[in-house]
Amino acid sequence: MVANRDQMYIITNRYFQAETHVSFPFVVNISCLFSAFGMIKITLSTVVLRRLMHTKLPVSVHHKVKRPKVYLDNDACDRNLDISKIRNIGLVAHIDAGKTTTTERMLYMSGNISEPGLVDAGTTTTDYMVQERERGITIASAIVSIYWAFYRLNLIDTPGHVDFTLEVERSLRVVDGALVILDGSEGVEAQTLTVWHQAEKFQIPSMVYINKLDKSNANLQFCLDSIRKLMKVEPLLINTPVFDLSGHLTGVTDLVRMMHYYWPEENGLRYDEKACCLEELNSFELKHRENLLSKLADLDDHFAEILLSDKEPSLNSADVERSLRQATIRRRVIPVLCGSSFRNRGIQPLLNAICQYLPSPLDCIPAVLQFYNGRLCCLAFKIVHDHYLGPLTYIRLYGGSLSKNSKVFNINRNCIESVTKIFIPHGDVMHEAEFASQGQIVVLPGLKSTIIGDTIVDSHHTAEHAKKLFEAQNVDSLERRDNQHPILAGIDVPEPVFYCTVEPSAVSEQNKLDLALTKLAREDPSIRTRIDSDSQQTILEAMGELHVEIIKDRLKRDYGLDVFLGPLQVNYRETVTVPMTCAKRIHDFVGSTDRSVAVELKVEPAPGAGPLKKVRWSHEQGKKALEDCYPQFILNSVIDGCFNACSHGPLLNSLVVDVDIVVQKLEVDRGVPVAAIAACTSQCLLEAMAGANSILLEPVSELKISIPANFGHDVLRDLNHRRAKVLDLNLDVENDVKCIHAKVPLQELQGYATCLRTLTSGMGQFHMIGVAYEPMTRDQSDIVLRRLTGMDL
Template identity: 35%
Template sequence: MDLARLRNFGIVAHIDAGKTTVSERILFYTGIEHRMGEVHDGTATLDWMEQERERGITITAAVTACDWREHHLQLIDTPGHVDFTVEVERSLRVLDGAVVVVDAVAGVQPQTETVLRQAKRHQVPLIFLINKMDRLGADYEAAVASVQERLGVLAVPVQLPRGEGESFAGVYDLLREESLDWTDELGRELVRGPIPEEDRARVAEARDQLCSRVAELDEAWADRYLEQGRLTADELRAAIREAVQARRMAPVLAGAALRNKGIQPVLDAVVDWLPSPLERPPVRGERADGSAAEREPREDEPLTALVFKIYHESFGDLHFARVFAGRLRTGAKLVVARTGRKERVGRLLRIHADDRTAIEEAGPGEIVAISGLKFAATGDTLCEPGSELALEGMEFPQPVLRVTVEPREPGGAEALLQALACLDREDPTLQTELDEESGQHILAGMGELHLEVVLRRLEKEFGVDARIGAPQVSYREALTRAVTAVGAAEWPVEDQLQRVEAQVELRPVESAGVLLRVRPELLEGLGLRAQEFPLDLLRGESGAWGLPLTGVEVELQALRVAGEAQPPASAALGALTRALRLGLEGATEVQEPWMDLVVRAPESATSAVIADLNSRHAEIRAVDPAAGEIRARAPLAEMFAYSTHLRSQTQGKGEFSMQLGGYAAPQGARKTELSAKLGISDRESERGP
């Protein structure tokens, strides 16, 4: 495969912005599909899961590929609902660019903001499509302004719409100064023509602004613009490519995917402006000895492939991976860099939604599915034996909602646990645990819809009929300050007990879970290997109050042994765990999830909505009565059944969206209520001074 002609990109958006409709048109116009799939009637190719077609939303990231202008495009269509944002996170980790779809009426929405944060974290170049230009209330300028103001992106139009709402008829190409029209019902015939007299001045002004914006970003282009007074279409195309790949600007296009207008120019933009794997920085990772190294996207480099998704099927798990370097072959022996576990490739598969085609090998830049792997998890790096390089893993948000789950039929517990274990491997934001006090199994996820989908999958895919309890908030414990602690463990040697001590420093960090940092030389002197101390060893640890522990970095500072005997890994790990428990005593606080809210309601209902939010202990961040928008932050525990309440308050005209904004310790009366609920007050007194 010619890497210069390869584009790996995703389609991302807030829910209902038309993202999957855009993807379906791409498949149709590139000839991959011979019929046009529609989300609203359940025929979308990329929404292949039964629940996706029933609900009319994307739940899981779908992988496909197509060709356009002699380029090979690998596309991932991602969910827009906040409960499934993990699918966007892990997709962006293996993509070289993204098309962000924005609703022309609503402008930037909360999940759009989340997607942009994820894209910035992974340094993914972007193109924007202002979609639904045919809808009543569509406003191209306002939508572009919302991208610039709320996302902090230099969004520069490269097209202007020909009309808005019902009068939307096509677009003006600012680079070539042409009118683009779609003359047939299916939008296959793209006709280029002159710009009508009445719009020439508007187009000329917009083109001048485009040239000026591009020139401001690069001195060489600025000199050429000043010399010539304008930039040609080819010069603009080249300048925009440089700016997009440097993430200094994002071009903006217009369209109406449901009306089959504006999609071919999006494909042109992907080819012209998003980078190939050769134009992305080399991947960086850590060798087994702790040293850093890079890998280029070349076939003669050692194999380096990142697992970004796992999907369970009846014959076993499928591991989706991107090859960053080297070649991946059917039957190859591999090593999981993080753990040192050995794997063997069963089959390699090319993916198109839920269709699979067997292939013999894959090279740099290719996205494939692998069958036969047993130990690799999401975020793991697959390597050749002897050339291990662990790429940076992935961080996922912790669950915010939990329910009890149990089988309806007697004797169904084993089948339920096996099914949940499969789903746990698939979804890093889904967690199951056993409540030791009640004996009940707890299922935790990102929201009510997330848990509903899991329940249906248990029934439909695994044949497990389960019932769940009422949703409850998932609280957690976090470290409040840096702490140093020493823990010890003993092991028998010739009828005597030997002792090993571990000294650790615990530090609060922003990442989820508990991360362990170990210097390899600290272990080598005792005959231990770094692989025996996996970074996520302590991820499932609970805090001093028995709640999930998160946001803690544990650095192993010293391992001391009394005597000459070398400790087994189990003893060293025991000392480490003991040090962790001692360090946590008195150094954690209970935190609850707070949600970022955007409420839209008629202006006449604004005061009532704000008063209600205040009663729920919300913090009002911004109010725009003219736009009917209220931005707030509220504890998740106060937001159950809010949708029904809001509809009642606004006579059915209100709507809202919310997503996890972070965790915080409750204050005042809420702290007292929560302490009583969790039994912390009683347990605090038991601990003593």
């Protein structure tokens, strides 16, 4: 009976979850009936069936059975899949919280792989890059698709290291929900908080999974407190861990459905469930059950009425699930689940919760779709280069559908692209499909001009029609670009904070190096290259030491280039501290004709504004606005001149940030070339900034350092030498661990990992939390200027 049931699962993998014992002839009859009506296509492999007949299976299996890996026709399944059954979920966590291990167990429990991969062994599905398997960390986001209880889950495993923040950013941009994974012994850690803030920026409904509760020092209450304190949200525990007398995690209690789940076997495929009543709950479980119902009643008037009319024992769990789902999608609560992924405990309830409580694409429809009337509208969010297929562009479909051998229109690039094939990604494996529909994440090979952040529609006509609707409604809340088309919000690319020179081993390989760096920068926009105007050397800009190491390694492995890197330097910024107004006039002589352009600009500090985004125009009372006096090409030349000046500040030719620029006067004679207008504006702004007491800003990172308490003095002394500012100092008496929270300039952190290991005999660890720019003192600025230019401030 069990063998027949396993065959049933393989034959109808995504439509039958093997929840009932059914004879094999019955399944074949049902499958043939479905096939006759054209609902699904089923191919029975004689080899597979013969292998199954000789497979030894457990005698008693109640829920999940380990199955051999079988590939079915993806296209047949996807055509009948309801969009409301799709879940696009981003998995985010601090490094080593168990995110990739959790993904592997999800693949294993759903039957996508026959054995779960191990991070330490380098056998995981999502960490497929050589660099990832060697280091045991996630570097690039990876997408896998699984089917669970009639739902399709597109899981995006994201990096946990601060150097790869862009990977997290662009992954969160295209998901509908997020799963935040915590280490049960650490709670909310540094990078957890960073990625949580990124998820908050996109208003993503989320849930938390507390992993590694099998560890001896795991503390569930500490995790809940850290969520409340650091993430600034109220955690809503919806299942609790169950331990045996030896302290081993054996199951969880579902506080929504009032069920106990137990895993009697190590592989976790089989689990038993048992209904429970209030009298069987311990005080901790009872407290959180009451908290769950009370919180939902506060948020949902309809549920409050049900709760008042029905006594607790007769309360329908479906009403609790409905109310919890609504509250989660509205981001009013954060459901919290428990488990141990490595021990195969809690994975099935976690998958069920993702399906039940996190939103579908229909719950998260961007406002821009109203202008496309159900036609194709999608966003390019990731690009990788394949040696055979060329650039592979990952896109998320927000509206409409897409078929292979078709044409699409890129609004941002204003060009037509050809879609020859469509792939469904599964780690580094691509499954070809005939079409893709709303809510799906697919890969398109061969898009020549598309870059990350571009909006793609089905035709130029559709784009123009949407533009007319957009302008007619004048929806100010939507993101706008110069071409005024309604487009999906792009992806914010962080500014690189480190740079170094990069040279090939031979001059003959310079062109090959330039091409390789161009491809890498297209894949990862946080990588930037430029040519130094003085030395004519290639400058590589990146996010950190590890980022640079990965780039060098990829150049060697993927492109056969053994490059030399110069010393790593930090990218400084410049800003002004006082307002300054400056006027500039330049003359352009053509024969005996004197044509001139005059500009008057005012620059003033704008703390927190970041890089220049727009230029303002003066509006004097009773006078015509400046931007109404000249054609757009002249205004654009002025704007270009401002942006050019801000890209090369007066001190170090660094990027100028946190400034507000106002064009107060503009005089342009007829026939003056646009280059002269831009040059006059640029010179005027540089002179204004030079007189506005410009200062240097340096990148500063927050550090969370954990060390044995007896090494505290040595580590603090070293931090003082590195110009650190200690923000907090805590002593964990129980574990004899000192925790240091400090701000340290990035320039002082080069090689810090090695130094900390030396100071603590290999027992210390630290984590960086983002990067911000802060003003330097005059003395420090003088040191930097002398070192880089030989001049004083």
